[in-house]
Amino acid sequence: MKKSGAQLVCEALLREGVEVVFGIPGGAILPLYQTLPQYPHLRHILTRHEEGAAMAADGYARVTGKVGVCWATSGPGATDLITGIANAMMDSVPVVAITGQVSRKAIGTDAFQETDIIGICLPITKHSYQVWRAADLPRVVKEAFVIASTGRPGPVLIDIPKDVFTEQAEAEFPETVEIPGHRPVLEGHPAQLRRAVRLIQEARRPLILAGHGVLISRAWDELRAFAEKTGIPVITTLLGISAFPADHVLYVGMPGMHGAAYASLAIDEADLLIALGMRFDDRVTGNLEAFARGAKVIHVDIDPAEIGKNRKADVPIVGDVRHVLRQLLPIVPHSSYPQWLARIEQLKREHPLRVPDSKGLLPQEIIEHLSDITGGRAIITTGVGQHQMWAAQFYKFVEPNLFLTSGGLGAMGYEVPSAIGAQIGRPDKMVWSIAGDGGFQMTMCELATVVENRLPIKFAIINNRSLGMVRQWQQVFYQRSYVASCYECNPDFVKLAEAYGIRALRVTDRKQVRTAIEEACEHPGPVLVDFLVEQEENVYPFIPPGMSVKELIEDPRLRSPQAERML
Numbered sequence: 368m369k370k371s372g373a374q375l376v377c378e379a380l381l382r383e384g385v386e387v388v389f390g391i392p393g394g395a396i397l398p399l400y401q402t403l404p405q406y407p408h409l410r411h412i413l414t415r416h417e418e419g420a421a422m423a424a425d426g427y428a429r430v431t432g433k434v435g436v437c438w439a440t441s442g443p444g445a446t447d448l449i450t451g452i453a454n455a456m457m458d459s460v461p462v463v464a465i466t467g468q469v470s471r472k473a474i475g476t477d478a479f480q481e482t483d484i485i486g487i488c489l490p491i492t493k494h495s496y497q498v499w500r501a502a503d504l505p506r507v508v509k510e511a512f513v514i515a516s517t518g519r520p521g522p523v524l525i526d527i528p529k530d531v532f533t534e535q536a537e538a539e540f541p542e543t544v545e546i547p548g549h550r551p552v553l554e555g556h557p558a559q560l561r562r563a564v565r566l567i568q569e570a571r572r573p574l575i576l577a578g579h580g581v582l583i584s585r586a587w588d589e590l591r592a593f594a595e596k597t598g599i600p601v602i603t604t605l606l607g608i609s610a611f612p613a614d615h616v617l618y619v620g621m622p623g624m625h626g627a628a629y630a631s632l633a634i635d636e637a638d639l640l641i642a643l644g645m646r647f648d649d650r651v652t653g654n655l656e657a658f659a660r661g662a663k664v665i666h667v668d669i670d671p672a673e674i675g676k677n678r679k680a681d682v683p684i685v686g687d688v689r690h691v692l693r694q695l696l697p698i699v700p701h702s703s704y705p706q707w708l709a710r711i712e713q714l715k716r717e718h719p720l721r722v723p724d725s726k727g728l729l730p731q732e733i734i735e736h737l738s739d740i741t742g743g744r745a746i747i748t749t750g751v752g753q754h755q756m757w758a759a760q761f762y763k764f765v766e767p768n769l770f771l772t773s774g775g776l777g778a779m780g781y782e783v784p785s786a787i788g789a790q791i792g793r794p795d796k797m798v799w800s801i802a803g804d805g806g807f808q809m810t811m812c813e814l815a816t817v818v819e820n821r822l823p824i825k826f827a828i829i830n831n832r833s834l835g836m837v838r839q840w841q842q843v844f845y846q847r848s849y850v851a852s853c854y855e856c857n858p859d860f861v862k863l864a865e866a867y868g869i870r871a872l873r874v875t876d877r878k879q880v881r882t883a884i885e886e887a888c889e890h891p892g893p894v895l896v897d898f899l900v901e902q903e904e905n906v907y908p909f910i911p912p913g914m915s916v917k918e919l920i921e922d923p924r925l926r927s928p929q930a931e932r933m934l
Contacts, residue, residue, distance in 0.1 A: 369535040372501035372527065373402035376465070377409055379508035382540055385436050386410055387427065387791055389420035393440025395480065396467030398532035412791065412820060415812040417444050419784035421451020422810070425460045426788030429771050430746060430796075432585060434516050435788065438465035442480030445526075446487065450778055452522045453491040457775025458606060459583060461520035463511050464492075470530040471499060484526055493521035499528070501536035510544050518551030519670040520583060551669060555686040555694055562682045563641075563665045564698050570639035570663075572707045573599045574619070576651075579606035579774070580644010580668060586689035587611070587767035590643065593692050598703035600711060602630050604645050606774040609764035613743060619711060620720070623651040625756040628718035628908040631916045633711050634659050642666045644688045647677035648775070649912075657915035667691045718908075720760060723924040727901040728877050730754060730829045733884075734761035737799065737827065740884050745797040746771065746789050750782040750806030753835035756906045758801050769796075780809030783826070787813060790822045797825065797888065804830040804857055814867040817893050825887045826869075826895040828860055831902045839905045843920075853902075864895035871895040 370378070376399060380388070387410040392400040403411055414420040417439040424435030435455075439448050445466040455462040469478040485495045494514045496507050504527070511523040567573060581590050587610050594601050594617050601611045602619045605626075611618055622630035634640070640662045645651070652658040655677060666673075666680035667688055674683040684691055722731040734757050737745075743765035749755040749772045764770055771789055773781040786800035807828050817824055829835075838852040864871035870890055874883045874897070887894035907922035 369537050371398070371402065371532065372504055372534050372536065373399040373532040374405065375501060375504040375536070375538055376508065376527070376532075377402055377406040379505045379540060380436065381406065381409060383508065383512045384433065387412060388436045388438060389414055389423040389427075389788070390438040391417055391420060391440070391444060393444045393467065393480070395441035395469055395529045396438060396444070396532070397440075398529060399438070399467065412787070412816065414784065414787075414816050416810065417447030418450050418780070419787070419810055419813045419816065421448045421462065421464060422454065422781050422784035423788035423791075424462050425451060425455050426748060426771055426785030427792040428460050428462055428788070429785075430768065430789045431792040434461045434463055434512055436463050436465070438467075440467045440480070441469055441484070442482045445482055445484040449487065449491070450776070452488060452524070454773050454776045454778050454781065455522040456491045456493070458773065459520050459579060460522070461515040462522040463515050463525065464522060465525045465527065467532070468497065468526050468528045471528045474528065484524065488524050491522070492524045495524040495526070497526040498531055501531050501534040502538045504531075505538045505540040506544060509541050510546055513544060513546060514549060518549065551687075552671075552685050553669070553687040553690045555667065555684040555691040559682055559684045560691070560694055560698065563684065563695065566639055566663055566665060566682060567597060567599075567641070567699055571704070572637045572710075573597075573639040573641065573704070574633060574637045575599050575601045576604065576640055576642045576645050577601055577607040577610045578604045578643060578645025580688045581607055581610040582768050583644065584669075584687050584689040586692055589689055589692035589696065591615070593696055593699070596696065596701055597699050598701075599641065600633070600708060602634065604648070604651055605759055605772065607645060608759055608770040609767055612765045613763035614765050621759055624653065624910050624912070625760070625906050625908065627720045627760065628919055628921055629711065629714035629720070631910065631919065632714050632718065634662070635916045636710070637662045640664050643692070644668060646673045652677065653910050654913055654915040657917065718921065719925055721925065722761070723922055725901070728875065728880070728898065729904055730757045730898070730900050731761050732877065733827065733829065733880055733898050733900070734758055734801070736880050737884055738762040740881065740888060741797060741799070745769065745799050746793060747799050747801060748772065748782045748786040748789060749801045750779045750803060751777040752779065752803045752806060753831070753839065753906050754801050754803045754829040757829070779806035782806060783810040783813045786824045787816055787820075787822060790824050791820070799825045799827060801827045801829065803835055804828055804832060804854065804860070805834045807860070808858075811863070814864065814869060818868050822893060823891060824893050826864075826893070828895065828897050829900055830857070830860065830897055831900050831904065832857060833902060836906070838903075842903075842905070843909070843911070860895060860897040869893045869895055871897065873897045873899065875899045
């Protein structure tokens with residue numbers, strides 16, 4: 368029986384277990400939309416911008432472990448997806464993006480709303496398809512899901528000309544596909560595993576560096592078992608946050624540019640780093656030549672291209688983190704490092720990370736209250752900037768896979784649409800979107816999507832009337848020359864939320880913080896809280912770009928006499 372290309376796409380998506388798609392219609396993709404009523408089990412979320420669709424698909428994928436799906440029409444619809452696709456690429460998130468294209472005979476003629484989306488997306492996708500025969504769609508969709516979700520996850524683009532959507536064809540839906548050259552290695556090599564165990568046995572000051580790969584492979588139970596058996600303390604990267612419970616005695620914190628000073632100093636003193644699913648990003652290492660110079664490295668990653676790319680590994684192990692930890696668990700010895708743990712505790716006392724004393728309303732205090740009231744069990748999404756770092760520093764995640772942030776691309780505006788995807792993927796969890804007033808304005812149109820779909824998301828705006836991190840860099844590196852970083856005109860966020868039908872509160876005083884957060888948590892629907900914080904509050908500690916932990920700048924309000932002597 369023949370079916371249209373649009374029907375074949377919908378049936379192929381349902382066979383992949385897709386339940387929800389985020390997107391916006393337009394001329395080239397309209398045949399697909401007009402087919403949707405035939406497939407009521409395929410839920411469509413109408414976002415207000417295509418970037419929101421891509422980022423919502425990203426958030427959905429991160430919390431569910433499934434492939435997120437978004438689609439858009441040709442030309443500007445497709446190009447509006449790009450930031451979201453690039454974000455998924457940088458953070459290794461499985462997303463399949465489907466774009467409509469002008470009809471086959473119009474391709475290459477500069478037709479209305481024609482764009483070479485394949486060429487544009489070439490460097491920001493794992494793979495791209497332009498489908499010229501409807502009969503090929505079931506196979507292409509199957510391959511796209513396999514590529515997006517296996518090995519190192521990432522986005523795959525499927526571009527479909529308008530007349531392919533309407534073409535009638537007979538097609539089979541393959542159960543499996545063979546993709547030449549795509550054979551991810553899951554198990555670590557036994558000889559390398561034995562070498563890793565020997566290094567662990569010889570170490571006196573070992574550390575685990577847990578990255579996003581732990582969360583992608585759902586290896587948080589194995590990580591905890593490995594850390595507890597070996598007694599090795601755990602540091603998480605920004606994207607690795609919530610891979611290990613923050614209330615665990617072995618948890619140290621996040622290192623790097625705005626990580627806890629004691630975490631960066633512990634790395635500096637370590638003699639062994641066990642890097643799990645992390646890529647030694649420059650925000651973690653700073654000056655690579657000065658990073659952990661006394662430490663040997665065991666590097667586990669499913670992507671062989673990452674091993675040795677930034678930091679040479681003494682023991683390279685290509686494999687899925689979960690599989691490799693399961694291989695290591697039976698062969699690593701029980702151990703403990705009381706002197707090393709005591710030293711880390713000393714570093715914590717000498718270089719504390721806590722809310723400084725202030726009469727004004729500080730973002731750090733807001734995040735601490737939010738963490739306390741939600742018990743560290745809410746899903747937190749952030750954009751990029753100061754609020755992102757404060758959320759990473761002061762929210763204590765006690766359950767796995769709760770922190771969604773744009774770590775690699777650093778995309779402002781990620782927080783609101785990713786919260787939509789997260790809330791749809793995990794309706795059982797409370798979702799808080801923490802934003803700066805700058806980033807919030809980039810995707811706040813999605814508040815309509817929130818209301819339309821009755822999503823009980825809570826929005827916290829850390830409102831300092833500026834692009835806070837830009838202003839901080841201008842303060843530190845450009846002698847307070849504040850160019851285009853402070854807003855003279857912001858909307859009234861409370862009235863804005865109310866215009867969408869969202870309950871809204873404004874907090875201007877420290878005494879109002881807990882009550883406002885508790886009220887938001889108790890309200891069954893979405894709530895926006897506009898926190899008017901101190902404008903010139905900075906994120907500390909701070910390792911300037913390209914510098915090492917030796918050039919670390921600590922909060923002068925918290926610096927201890929011992930730290931002064933060390934610095």
